[in-house]
Amino acid sequence: MNAYSPIGPVVGIVGAGQLARMTQPPAIALGVELRVLAGAPDESAARVIVDTVVGDYRSLDDLRAFAQGCHAITFDHEHVPGELIRALVDDGHAVHPGPGALLHAQDKAVMRERLTAIGAPCPAWARVSDPGEVAAFAAEHGRPVVLKAITGGYDGRGVWVCDSEEAAAEAFAAGSPLLAEAFVPFERELAVLVARSPHGQGVSYPVVETVQRDGICVEVLAPAPGLDPEEAAEAQRVALRIAEELGVTGLLAVEMFQTGQGLVVNELAMRPHNSGHWTIEGSRTSQFEQHLRAVLDLPLGSPAMTAPAVVMANLLGGDDPDLFKRYEHVMAHDPGVKVHFYGKQVRPGRKIGHVTAVGDDLDEVRARARHAAVYLMTGEYT
Amino acid sequence: MNAYSPIGPVVGIVGAGQLARMTQPPAIALGVELRVLAGAPDESAARVIVDTVVGDYRSLDDLRAFAQGCHAITFDHEHVPGELIRALVDDGHAVHPGPGALLHAQDKAVMRERLTAIGAPCPAWARVSDPGEVAAFAAEHGRPVVLKAITGGYDGRGVWVCDSEEAAAEAFAAGSPLLAEAFVPFERELAVLVARSPHGQGVSYPVVETVQRDGICVEVLAPAPGLDPEEAAEAQRVALRIAEELGVTGLLAVEMFQTGQGLVVNELAMRPHNSGHWTIEGSRTSQFEQHLRAVLDLPLGSPAMTAPAVVMANLLGGDDPDLFKRYEHVMAHDPGVKVHFYGKQVRPGRKIGHVTAVGDDLDEVRARARHAAVYLMTGEYT
Incomplete structure (x- = not known):
């Protein structure tokens, strides 16, 4: 922990992945001192946050020691058991989101019951x-x-699309309690990111389109191209209403299907979300700054876009561990593209970074983001 | 130092003030690992950079130990003696700017000789x-x-405007070797920030107006309002030419006087500069990212503005040590204003942070920045 006294408020983040890492830039700006609970000292966020505590998020003792002196506690992931979060709240800590809200992002059956x-x-x-x-x-x-x-699924894991009884049997063989949902014949996937503060202020970012491949988000287009303004407003209303009804504090990402018969809610996440990485350059207030403001119960920031079109493309690890050698081409080819690396060892299929392009024309911006992402991942031109 | 191996290139910054601190956000994004040489572990940048080495920038032993394993070395300030920088270069380190260039920012007489x-x-x-x-x-x-x-002056210190022989005698009493310059009856002060990379690529940001009070910059207006485009282009040409002729690598800030008879160069700084803090939100590539790209000899980023008008106002410390309590009003009053704190103890007159506003209309943007800055400093409305 820090050997010196904090000057600003201390926000503790349980988990030290890329979401905690990307929260450090706005924390630096605001003079907010971050502390992370990391599983190991070389995790993504631990590499860039001085006040790193190594411990186990499933241990109440570790959580209690970590929480000491934090003005607010929040999460990089949704895996902390609810009873431990409740114990922290009972100790008097400000935990955002609280255990009652977070349960809806941890348990898909509870989520469906409540949304229904x-x-x-x-x-x-x-x-x-x-x-x-x-x-x-x-x-x-x-x-x-x-x-x-x-419980426990993410990035396409823990989801089985079953055409037959055999396929269903395979899903049960994985051993988790299961939820069945009717397959939604969607036109495309959308996401709405909203923030809600403890004093009840709510803010919605523009609705985005998320492009998935093999259950993993590969691109986010902001705003969702061609979306009817009334349907966009409806998506934002739904997301803000869910945040309020569930008592979410901090960020809430609502993944939706767009169908010919309207919107259908797919998943919830209560933290900064991959579908909001575009906000770092594309919005006046990044989702990471917004989350800090919300969990500290500060007034929320403007979600206005900084350009008409913003595209974020994820970088997934391939066979080559050294991607820095490819910076030269990407930066020379497009002086405006922004590269984000998460300080993670490259492993095939792992999210190791993303790129963002902004501009006036979506097709052109998308081509730029895609070129940079493909080149960084493969060394090949698109 | 880090207990784990770096994944990206390591850039060492000698000095751990707010300039090194504000370099950490783009380093996090690019996966560049920063190391700082700090005088004490609670300095501004040391609070947010894991790989902090405490040492003395006037000690060659400390500099040599610090430089081990760095892919490039640069500076938060211009106080490192030239012979020590030369020793690092002789050891085989990539130091940017190099000692030959940096001398012009350390010695005002050498600077005047060369510019002439x-x-x-x-x-x-x-x-x-x-x-x-x-x-x-x-x-x-x-x-x-x-x-x-x-040598050694900054923020108005080490400058005497003398109307009499008595005043001149007082300046000599301070004990430093002195340079005399004719007083320039200027209309306003401008600054041009350029970057130059070791392979010779140069980039210029838009010319800004800097508003000074008591020798300290209080506001920066980007772009300089009403500046004739030809005079702006001339200012950029002069700055890029100085960078090239002096062999600057990294950033160069050229402070100029605008007079009825043209531009006059006032001062040089070879590092990220207060007149460029507006670029964090106001440019596609912040000066801090640009400096990293330059010292790593990567292609430079786009200096395009993200909005037609950007204003940065410095926050100077007053009597009140706790400025966080004023966030609530400032953020509620203007959801688009950006607050930057440097993690420094508040002392009267000390630069402890800045605020930035962006928008379409300079007067409106300036009023917003000023309101936020004055309220944060004093708790009073403007």
Whole structure:
């Protein structure tokens, strides 16, 4: 921990991945002192945050020691058990989001129950405990059936799109309690990022389109091109209403399907989100600054865009561990593109960074982002 | 130092003030690992950079230990003695700017000699060693005479505007070797920030107006309002030419006087500069990212502005040590203003942070920046 006294407020982040890492730049600007609870001292955020505590987020003792002296506590991931968060709250700590809200991002069945209760648009869904219940669900709602691990899934893991009873049996073999959802024949995927502060102020970023490949987001287009303004406003209303009804404090990302029959909520995340990385350059207030402001109960910042079109492309690790040698071409080719690396060892398929381009014309901006991303990942021209 | 191996290139910054601190956000994005040589572990940059080495920048042993493993070495300030920098270069380190260039920012007489030799616009000047020589200079060039400490001055210190022989005698009493310059009856002060990389690429930011009070910059207006485009281009040409002729690598800030008879070069700084803080939000590439790219000999980034008008206002310390309590009003009043604190203890007159506003109309943007700065410093409305 720091050997000196903090000058600004201290915000503790449980987890030291790239989300905590990208929170450090706005913390530096605001004079907010970050502390992270890391699993190891070389994790992404631990490399850039002085006040790194190495410990186990599943240990109440470690969490309690970590929380001492923090003005607010928040999360890099959603894996901290609810009863431990509750214990921190009972100790008197300001934890954002609180355990009651966070449960909805940790448990997909609780999330569906609650969203259904407040009238947010959901696909047909049911808890299922064996392939027979999946077959009954399919008989009513058709195939394919989407099976999801109720807890612990991310980036496409823990999701099975099942066309047959055999496929459903395979999903159960993974051993997690499952939720069945009707497959939504969507036109495209959208995401809405909102912030809500403890005193109840809410802010929504523009609705974006997320482009997925193999269950992993590869591109985000801001704002979602061609989206009807009324449908965009409706998406923002839905997201802000969910944040309020669930008592979210901090950021809430609502992933949605756009269908011919309207919007359907797919997933929730209560933290800065991959679909909001574009805000670092593309918005007057980045999602990371916004999250800090929200968890410190400061007035929220302007979500206005800095340019008409912004595209973020994720960088996924390939076979080559040294991507820095490719900076030269990417920067010479496009002096305006912004490269973000997460300080992580390159492993195939791992999210190791992203690039962002901004400009006036979406197609041109998208081509620039894609060129930079593909070249950084593969050394090949697009 | 880091207990783990770096993933990206390591850039060592000698000095741990706010300039090194503000270099950490783009370093985090680029995956560049910063190391700072700090005088104490609680200095501004040391609070946010894990790889902080505490040592003395006047000790060659400390500099040599610090430089081990750095891919490039640069500076937060201009106080490192030239012979020590030369020793690092002789050891094989990439030091930017190099000692030959940096001398022009360390020694005002050398700077004037060189600028005169290359035909850059200077006021009349002479080395002076006693009040009699000042009187002779005044007889030729008129009063007041501006006396400057040849080395070591900053923020108005080491500058005396002398109307009389008595005033000149006082300046000599300070004990530094002095340079005399003819007083320039300027209309306003401008600054041009350029970057130059070791492979010779140069980039210029838009010319800005700097507003000074008591020798300290209080506001920067970007771009300089009402500046004739041809005069702006001339200012950029002069700055780029100085960078090239002096062999600057990294950033060069050229402070100029605008007079009825053209531009006159006032001072040089070879590092990120207060007149460029507006670029953090106001330019596609901040001066801090640009400096990193330059010292790593990467292609330079776009200096394009993100909005038509950008104003930066410095925050100077007052009597109140706790400025965070004033965030609430400033952020609620203007969700688009950006606050930067340097993690420094508040002392009267000390630069402790700055605020930036961007928008379409300079007067409106300036009023917003000023409101935020005055409120943060004093708790009073403007």
